Amino acid sequence: MIKTNNLKKVYTTDEVETTALNGIDLEISEGEFCAIMGPSGCGKSTLLNILGLLDNPTEGTYQFLDYEVSDKSERERARLRKGNIGFVFQSFNLIDELTVFENVELPLLYLGMPEDERKEKAEAAIDRMNMIHRRNHFPQQLSGGQQQRVAISRAVVANAKLILADEPTGNLDSDHGDEVMKLLAELNDQGTTIVMVTHSPHDAGYAEHTINLFDGQIVQEEVEDGFHV
Amino acid sequence: MLKNYIKTTLRNFKRHKSYTAINIFGFALGMACCILISLYVNEELSFDTFHEMSDRIVVVGTEGDMWGKMRATPYPLADAMVEEMPAIEKATRVSITGDLLLSDTEQNFVKIDNAKYVEPDFFELFSFDLLQGHPQEALKTPNNIILTPSAAKNIFGRSDDLIGQRIYWQRSDTVKVLQVAGIVEEAPANSTMQYDVLLSYKTRPAAARDISSWRGFSPHTYGLLTSTEAANSLSDQFDELVKAHYEVSEGKEPDQSFFSLPLEELHLSELSNNSGFTGNRAYLYLFGSVALFILGIACVNYVNLATARTSIRVKEVGVRKTLGAFRTQLISQFLGESVLISISSYVIGGIISILALPYFNQLFGTELHWQTDISFLLWLLLVASIIGVLAGFYPALYLSRFAPASVLRNKFKKGSSASWLRKTLVVIQFTLAVILIISALVVYQQLRYTQEKDLGFDGEQVVSVRLPNSTAWDTRENLKDRLRGYSSIQEVSIVSSMPGGFNLRLGYKPETISSQVKTDSNEPIIFAPTVVDYEFLKMLDIDMVAGRYFSKDLSADRNQAYVINEKAATALGWMPDDAIGKNVNFREEGKIIGVVENFHITSLKEEIEPVTLQLFEPTSWSTVGNLLVQLSPDKITNGLEIIESELKEYAPSQPFDYEFLDKKFKAMYKTEFRLGRIVVLFTIIAIIIACLGLYGLSAFAAERRTQEIGIRKVLGARIGSIVALLSKDFLKLVLLGFILAVPVA
Numbered sequence A: 001m002i003k004t005n006n007l008k009k010v011y012t013t014d015e016v017e018t019t020a021l022n023g024i025d026l027e028i029s030e031g032e033f034c035a036i037m038g039p040s041g042c043g044k045s046t047l048l049n050i051l052g053l054l055d056n057p058t059e060g061t062y063q064f065l066d067y068e069v070s071d072k073s074e075r076e077r078a079r080l081r082k083g084n085i086g087f088v089f090q091s092f093n094l095i096d097e098l099t100v101f102e103n104v105e106l107p108l109l110y111l112g113m114p115e116d117e118r119k120e121k122a123e124a125a126i127d128r129m130n131m132i133h134r135r136n137h138f139p140q141q142l143s144g145g146q147q148q149r150v151a152i153s154r155a156v157v158a159n160a161k162l163i164l165a166d167e168p169t170g171n172l173d174s175d176h177g178d179e180v181m182k183l184l185a186e187l188n189d190q191g192t193t194i195v196m197v198t199h200s201p202h203d204a205g206y207a208e209h210t211i212n213l214f215d216g217q218i219v220q221e222e223v224e225d226g227f228h229v
Numbered sequence B: 001m002l003k004n005y006i007k008t009t010l011r012n013f014k015r016h017k018s019y020t021a022i023n024i025f026g027f028a029l030g031m032a033c034c035i036l037i038s039l040y041v042n043e044e045l046s047f048d049t050f051h052e053m054s055d056r057i058v059v060v061g062t063e064g065d066m067w068g069k070m071r072a073t074p075y076p077l078a079d080a081m082v083e084e085m086p087a088i089e090k091a092t093r094v095s096i097t098g099d100l101l102l103s104d105t106e107q108n109f110v111k112i113d114n115a116k117y118v119e120p121d122f123f124e125l126f127s128f129d130l131l132q133g134h135p136q137e138a139l140k141t142p143n144n145i146i147l148t149p150s151a152a153k154n155i156f157g158r159s160d161d162l163i164g165q166r167i168y169w170q171r172s173d174t175v176k177v178l179q180v181a182g183i184v185e186e187a188p189a190n191s192t193m194q195y196d197v198l199l200s201y202k203t204r205p206a207a208a209r210d211i212s213s214w215r216g217f218s219p220h221t222y223g224l225l226t227s228t229e230a231a232n233s234l235s236d237q238f239d240e241l242v243k244a245h246y247e248v249s250e251g252k253e254p255d256q257s258f259f260s261l262p263l264e265e266l267h268l269s270e271l272s273n274n275s276g277f278t279g280n281r282a283y284l285y286l287f288g289s290v291a292l293f294i295l296g297i298a299c300v301n302y303v304n305l306a307t308a309r310t311s312i313r314v315k316e317v318g319v320r321k322t323l324g325a326f327r328t329q330l331i332s333q334f335l336g337e338s339v340l341i342s343i344s345s346y347v348i349g350g351i352i353s354i355l356a357l358p359y360f361n362q363l364f365g366t367e368l369h370w371q372t373d374i375s376f377l378l379w380l381l382l383v384a385s386i387i388g389v390l391a392g393f394y395p396a397l398y399l400s401r402f403a404p405a406s407v408l409r410n411k412f413k414k415g416s417s418a419s420w421l422r423k424t425l426v427v428i429q430f431t432l433a434v435i436l437i438i439s440a441l442v443v444y445q446q447l448r449y450t451q452e453k454d455l456g457f458d459g460e461q462v463v464s465v466r467l468p469n470s471t472a473w474d475t476r477e478n479l480k481d482r483l484r485g486y487s488s489i490q491e492v493s494i495v496s497s498m499p500g501g502f503n504l505r506l507g508y509k510p511e512t513i514s515s516q517v518k519t520d521s522n523e524p525i526i527f528a529p530t531v532v533d534y535e536f537l538k539m540l541d542i543d544m545v546a547g548r549y550f551s552k553d554l555s556a557d558r559n560q561a562y563v564i565n566e567k568a569a570t571a572l573g574w575m576p577d578d579a580i581g582k583n584v585n586f587r588e589e590g591k592i593i594g595v596v597e598n599f600h601i602t603s604l605k606e607e608i609e610p611v612t613l614q615l616f617e618p619t620s621w622s623t624v625g626n627l628l629v630q631l632s633p634d635k636i637t638n639g640l641e642i643i644e645s646e647l648k649e650y651a652p653s654q655p656f657d658y659e660f661l662d663k664k665f666k667a668m669y670k671t672e673f674r675l676g677r678i679v680v681l682f683t684i685i686a687i688i689i690a691c692l693g694l695y696g697l698s699a700f701a702a703e704r705r706t707q708e709i710g711i712r713k714v715l716g717a718r719i720g721s722i723v724a725l726l727s728k729d730f731l732k733l734v735l736l737g738f739i740l741a742v743p744v745a
Ligand SMILES: Nc1ncnc2c1ncn2[C@@H]1O[C@H](COP(=O)(O)OP(=O)(O)OP(=O)(O)O)[C@@H](O)[C@H]1O
Pocket: A011, A012, A013, A018, A019, A020, A039, A040, A041, A042, A043, A044, A045, A046, A047, B406, B409
């Protein structure tokens, strides 16, 4: 599903160049649960953004679903993104002006789905996260765990094949964090590919594939029971 | 999708109420100004366009070396145009006569202000509806009159079943009988042709219809072109016509020529009887640009506040993009938002403009109505939407620009990016406001200057006020003394009636006046007797032709002396010099001591009547009289206030209504007076809108700062002081705006 070759990302701000990623070769196949770990600033989010087609790499190639995407325009990437990739963020990133239902419905709107179908799918997704009783609440009226569950509903509502999660438990206490991790694991069981950035070895334990980054490079990769460097 | 956008937008408005209120209110104020000014501009541009063939009607005038351009034309011109000019299909004459005294019985004459002599073709050129009567026949025969419903009500008390009714017209010494031949709709307000009654042209005395005279100029001539393109050949064809009818020596330019101008352009041309702010292109441009300035300032507010709120909206942008929104979708969402704001503002501005219209009319001296005309409203709605798009364009581009990756990193640097833009815009905004103020002042000065030059001011600032009642008249000497005591009042005179507005006429058979009368006619001569005082002559700057005016030193002047005008002398068959010393009897016996020139001041009436001036009141006389006051040129307003308060002593409830003797002066003075207020008003509005924006920016910055500092709990006291603090920053920008504006303006 994901295949990168020598990915590089260089940020240039005020004439200072930061190399966030420095030659990433990576392969994640369909149905995998992959965790990306590493110290702060090592480039985890940058990598996730590129994998999620939110950003283009400075150098290197990236095949998503066997399709070369590293040089695609913003519009092209947006088109590929919707319906294929769902996102879950540390800070939930729900739109404050929209209710739970409307937030979850949003990806379907951008897919141009007719209203009845949208309603059915969004409600199913919310129900799946046990949030249906809160469907008309606004994000501020919910706890962090609840907000994250809404965010996961939104990520799955369009039947995304890939879910990218950037420290999904980072803003939650361990009980709620566990709950979120179980939901992700469940989704993975049902066939969704998950790539998750995390600082927590406990959360990484849910994954079968772990990647350790340091200074923009992969320093250690562990798949199932085997190691390789 | 649209529903989702609208929901987000409305909830966004709700959450940021003060932001939205500032935006909408500023916009609405700007729109209200624009709507009112558009009404005014629309009215001005719509003059005479309601005629079906308005694009083919031309106004013809005479241009001469001696008098420049004028509307009066020779009588035979209309016929010659039709016969000799291929471009002209029809032509019709219209003659203006002053006010008429009409009645349905032979007494109780009613004054009808605006009467015109018109020819049968009148209704073929102009699209005024004849409500009753036959358009062709009504104007064919002499002594036919067509009334507007209001004139009919004035004369008959009704406007139905009047065809064939008689109307008596008191015309100096005779009473003429007219026949009602039709009822015509009132001319619309945006018609340069105005009338209360129309008389068939043949009613006009034969002398005034001298078919052969190319040297006399009186009727107005209108022509109908064969096609709109024919206008191009008019000037050549007029040249031919001049050659055919005037003796033009070889190689010399003719003394006069004819010119034409499209009827639709008449109102805004130099030939129109413009008064106040109507009929003058300069005002159209002035107020039009004021409206655009104000709207511009309101748009800048929108751009500023919208980009200042970037940090609030940026997360939404990131999320929507992450979920697959295209940039174009976000742009249209934000444009939709600003259009929603501008349309709400349009609605509120519309309401404000409806409420403000009476004041606007008062200020502008216009009679505008809120258009019930849907297309005009839709037009404005379209303009409002376009303004929304224009104002929202930059913010939409700016907001939709953010890449989701950087926004969602939570490390977005708040609001720094566009702040240079906002600062620039605030400076521009205040520069605009100051340019507005300064240019308005310049226009104001300019107008003042041209007025002073035109009118020469000397002796022309005489104001005439009708005395409130007979007590005032009876104690007039006291009133005069009191008024003279004020420094803003130069001279005072009280007379029984105003020249041009004589309200009493007395007829005498010539032989009863004096045995020395040199006239063969035995018909009574009608005089307008006027009770004057010693100051009258000087005040109005009337010249003596022979003899002398009344003198305070000669007691006989007080009750046995008459001063007559030249016209009166002529009527009695005397040369001015002959008249002096003649014993006469105009109800009282007396001696003619002087003859004054024929004067007419308030009215441009064609005919001057015989007038007698006297210091004493004729027996069985009753009047309330007129007060004439010469004001100091630099203290006109103050002088008017003094007169008002003095007259209120006599009749507290009567409205104070004054008139400057020189009509033009009056109109211009009122215009200047009003322009001053309009300038102040619009400037205040512009500044209010700009300050609203500034307030919004500083309040927003304050809110953000308090959030950052984490002292939200003590908002109350703190926010005020922080706004003040931040305003200081902005004040610097305002000052910069001022400094930049001065050289530009
Ligand atoms: N938009 C950007 N512009 C400039 N530099 C950036 C940008 N985004 C990331 N960086 C830099 O790239 C490097 C990698 O950042 P990244 O956010 O990927 O780290 P991270 O591993 O996700 O860290 P954290 O655990 O703190 O989230 C950092 O040094 C960061 O400062």
